[in-house]
Amino acid sequence: MTILESDSAGLLAAVQAVLERKGLVSTFEVHQQIAITDAANPGQGARMVARAWLDPDYRSLLLEDGTAAAEALGIRMRGMPPLGVLENTAGVHHLVVCTLCSCYPRAVLGYPPFWYKSAGYRARAIRDPRELLASEWKTVIPDTVKLRVVDSTADYRWMVLPRRPAGTEDWDEARLSAIVRAGDMIGVTVPEVG
Ligand code: FE
Numbered sequence: 001m002t003i004l005e006s007d008s009a010g011l012l013a014a015v016q017a018v019l020e021r022k023g024l025v026s027t028f029e030v031h032q033q034i035a036i037t038d039a040a041n042p043g044q045g046a047r048m049v050a051r052a053w054l055d056p057d058y059r060s061l062l063l064e065d066g067t068a069a070a071e072a073l074g075i076r077m078r079g080m081p082p083l084g085v086l087e088n089t090a091g092v093h094h095l096v097v098c099t100l101c102s103c104y105p106r107a108v109l110g111y112p113p114f115w116y117k118s119a120g121y122r123a124r125a126i127r128d129p130r131e132l133l134a135s136e137w138k139t140v141i142p143d144t145v146k147l148r149v150v151d152s153t154a155d156y157r158w159m160v161l162p163r164r165p166a167g168t169e170d171w172d173e174a175r176l177s178a179i180v181r182a183g184d185m186i187g188v189t190v191p192e193v194g
Contacts, residue, residue, distance in 0.1 A: 036076050037106060042182035044075050045108040045159060048085075049185065050177035053164045063087055066159060070108055080107040081154060087161045088187070092146045095133070095187035096158045097125035105157040109182050116186070125149055137188045160187045167193045 019025040048069060052059040062069040066083030077083065083105055086094040098104065099122050104112035115121050115136075124132040129149050133139040141147050150158045162184045168176060183189035 033079055037111075040075075040107055041110040042180075042185070043177070044070070044073070044110075045105070045182070045185045046177040046180035047073055047173070048075075048108065048159075049161060049180045050173045052161055053168075053176055054173055059161075062161060066108075075108060077107055081157050083108065084156060084158050085161050086148075086150060086158060088163050088190075090145070090163075092148055093141050093187060094158075094160045095125060095129050095147065095149045096152050096160060097122055097149060098152045099126060100151075100153070103152040103154055103157060105152070105159045105185075107157075108159060109185060113182065133188060137183065139189050159185050161185075162187075162191050165191050165193050 016025075016027070016030060020027060048062060051073065052062045052069075058069065058072070061072065062085050066085040067077045067080070069085070070077050070083060081103075086096075088094055096105075098116075102112055102117040104116060106112070121132070126149060129147050130141055133141060152158045162180065164176070165179070168179075179191050179193065181189060181191070184191045
């Protein structure tokens with residue numbers, strides 16, 4: 001059996017045919033959505049973070065309604081699950097995981113890295129997140145900082161608004177967004193000034 005003849009490919013084709021026959025989703029829309037998903041990348045989330053660091057009004061919008069904040073920067077969110085954004089502060093650090101499978105804020109970060117989908121990450125993020133971050137990413141969260149782990153699901157996706165690093169006070173948006181990595185927006189790392 002080839003990949004194209006597999007059960008899952010057959011199921012996908014059957015579901016797509018039914019949706020099309022009922023007039024719910026056209027083949028064009030399916031391909032359009034695939035193209036949008038393929039084009040998404042962490043640079044989009046990084047732009048949102050940098051804007052929030054510079055613009056208090058945008059930061060409020062981002063924390064209140066991540067979907068609206070993404071759309072405000074021209075990022076297509078139609079057909080995507082709602083996006084929630086969690087702010088890291090001096091007192092709390094957030095870590096995002098999908099305990100069930102691999103739900104990830106793809107619209108703003110692109111495809112998830114391989115480790116995000118691994119059983120090891122998903123289990124350890126829950127069992128001992130502090131140890132996970134320290135041993136795998138050298139990200140040490142002091143005991144005085146609360147570590148909050150959030151479950152990303154098919155219905156709701158989470159992204160982290162990291163803390164702006166010291167030494168970036170006079171930086172503009174482009175320079176700020178260049179230091180924000182996907183891991184910073186999942187909470188496995190924190191932005192660093194290179
Ligand atoms: Fe999932």
